[in-house]
Amino acid sequence: MILTTAMLKEKLKNYQDPAGKISRMCKEGEIFKLTRGVYETDRNTPGYCLAPVIYGPSYLSFDYALSRYGLIPEAVYTFTSATCDKKKKKNYENTFGIFSYQDVPLRAYPFGIQVLTEGDYVYRIATPEKAICDKIYTISPVGSVKALEELLFEDLRIDSSEFDNLNKGDLIRLCDLYNTSNHKLLKKKLEGSRRG
Secondary structure, three states: OEEEHHHHHHHOOOOOOHHHHHHHHHHOOOOEEEEOOEEEOOOOOOHHHHHHHHOOOOEEOHHHHHHHOOOOOOOOOEEEEEEOOOOOOEEEEEOOEEEEEEEOOOOOOOOOEEEEEEOOEEEEEEOHHHHHHHHHHOOOOOOOHHHHHHHHHHHOOOOHHHHHOOOHHHHHHHHOOOOOHHHHHHHHHHHHHHHO
């Protein structure tokens, strides 16, 4: 369960020093600090459930989502999330893992997100198509469709058969929301393969 400092102070109002009690509860493993003023009571809560609480609004995306969907072979141990209009990357480390956050364009932010529930926790994660679009947004532009294919299938090691199973229509619509040459090249590749 997620608790804020205010909630804890209310629960502990009969203590002479509620702040001191909160500090002792952290030391004794009764509660675990997520970020300033926010705590979790269950050590076994998965980090992905806590990512939106630590910094938000945000949704899981980039490498974490690509790995979770089996699009890349690597296991990813950082909970990577997309934000918008925050202007700078943020990183947090706590008992539950490493959490990183970076912006995507405001225009693209609201689309291609699934809302999932696990127990009492609600979190958001990019669709596979959105995770790819978010990921290539963070990478320096390439100059051709061939270079983009190398980026996707060699550098990022995206599984080509999994990529072929993605919803091409959704990918093309999402590409239009990012104003980068990488997305224009991806759209060109997809439209070419549709015609072919």
